Amino acid sequence: MLEQPVIAHQDDFLKVYSMIEEARSRAWQQVNKTLIELYWNIGQYVSERVKVNGWGMGIVEEMASFISSKNPSITGFSARNIWRMKKFFETYQGDEKLSALLTEITWTNHLHILSKTKTTEEKRFYLELATNHRYSERDFARVIDSCTYERTKLADLKLSALLTELPSGQGQFKDSYIFEFLSLPDDHKENDLRRALVLHLRRFLLELGPDFSLIGEEYPIQVGMKDFRIDLLMYHRGLNCMVAIELKTTEFQPGHVGQLQFYLEALDQNIKKPHENPSIGILICKTKDEEVVKYAMNRNMSPTMIAEYETKFIDKALLQKKLHELEIWQ
Numbered sequence: 001m002l003e004q005p006v007i008a009h010q011d012d013f014l015k016v017y018s019m020i021e022e023a024r025s026r027a028w029q030q031v032n033k034t035l036i037e038l039y040w041n042i043g044q045y046v047s048e049r050v051k052v053n054g055w056g057m058g059i060v061e062e063m064a065s066f067i068s069s070k071n072p073s074i075t076g077f078s079a080r081n082i083w084r085m086k087k088f089f090e091t092y093q094g095d096e097k098l099s100a101l102l103t104e105i106t107w108t109n110h111l112h113i114l115s116k117t118k119t120t121e122e123k124r125f126y127l128e129l130a131t132n133h134r135y136s137e138r139d140f141a142r143v144i145d146s147c148t149y150e151r152t153k154l155a156d157l158k159l160s161a162l163l164t165e166l167p168s169g170q171g172q173f174k175d176s177y178i179f180e181f182l183s184l185p186d187d188h189k190e191n192d193l194r195r196a197l198v199l200h201l202r203r204f205l206l207e208l209g210p211d212f213s214l215i216g217e218e219y220p221i222q223v224g225m226k227d228f229r230i231d232l233l234m235y236h237r238g239l240n241c242m243v244a245i246e247l248k249t250t251e252f253q254p255g256h257v258g259q260l261q262f263y264l265e266a267l268d269q270n271i272k273k274p275h276e277n278p279s280i281g282i283l284i285c286k287t288k289d290e291e292v293v294k295y296a297m298n299r300n301m302s303p304t305m306i307a308e309y310e311t312k313f314i315d316k317a318l319l320q321k322k323l324h325e326l327e328i329w330q
Helices: 007-053 057-070 079-092 107-116 120-133 137-145 148-158 190-199 201-208 254-270 290-297 316-329
Strands: 176-178 212-223 226-236 241-251 280-287 304-310
Touching (some): 057 079, 148 304, 190 201, 190 226, 241 254
Antiparallel strands (some): 226 241
16 A cells, blocks of 8 residues: 655655746746747848848748748748748837847737737837736736726826825726626626625736735724725735725715725724835726816825726727827826
């Protein structure tokens, strides 16, 4: 009869397992780096031949057939993909700031960026996001398709004075949050929304941002002899602070800000640890009138963000128009 592993040795077993996983990760990173560098070099070569020798898609198709005939086991070098390599090189050539990031993400994620973004700033945004947070290809596609760039930039332009003073305040919030992964009826209540978000926690955290984690739902706080509950209490690693999220399935009302301020004060006085920064509040409501939000926030003394939520993706052109209009008025 085989001897069962001794529980006392499990820490040793986990240590060896972690060594294997770390080595596998390093090996994958090196393979990916080599592959992206190869694609860059092929793209550069083809780009030069197009300019100097007048190569077109027909010659690239001949080259793809030649590669396949030489070694049928080699994949990934169809004419279409080689033409993408050319575009890859031409997009980033001469940009030293971005070139250092190119080998940090997968080719599939590069294709998402190349096909779905237009400006250099937008490309840089997603390159840095993918490099810093190691998204899966499916999650990264969702990040781009949900217009994370536009929604984040809109939020940055509307940050309250206290939020802009935070060292890493920009780029952490969104002007609107998209919960397309929820299946809620049109007349859903706040409790329905909260429970659904917790039920789909992984997707909710993906939408919030990489540094958010959940502390608790309906988080209890006591002030005097009264008990109160925060819809969702989060923690943000980058900002080193608690984040109180209040959900409203109605239009924004100025009184909502006072409620959130009260929660933030209670958190900072009773829950916050000495090494943590002051708590931040995010109010996510169904709709908001920007003028009403502006008036409500003018004398607000707490770091607070007011956002809307949608249950389906927002049209990219609409967000780009809003961003352009807001940038003009800044």
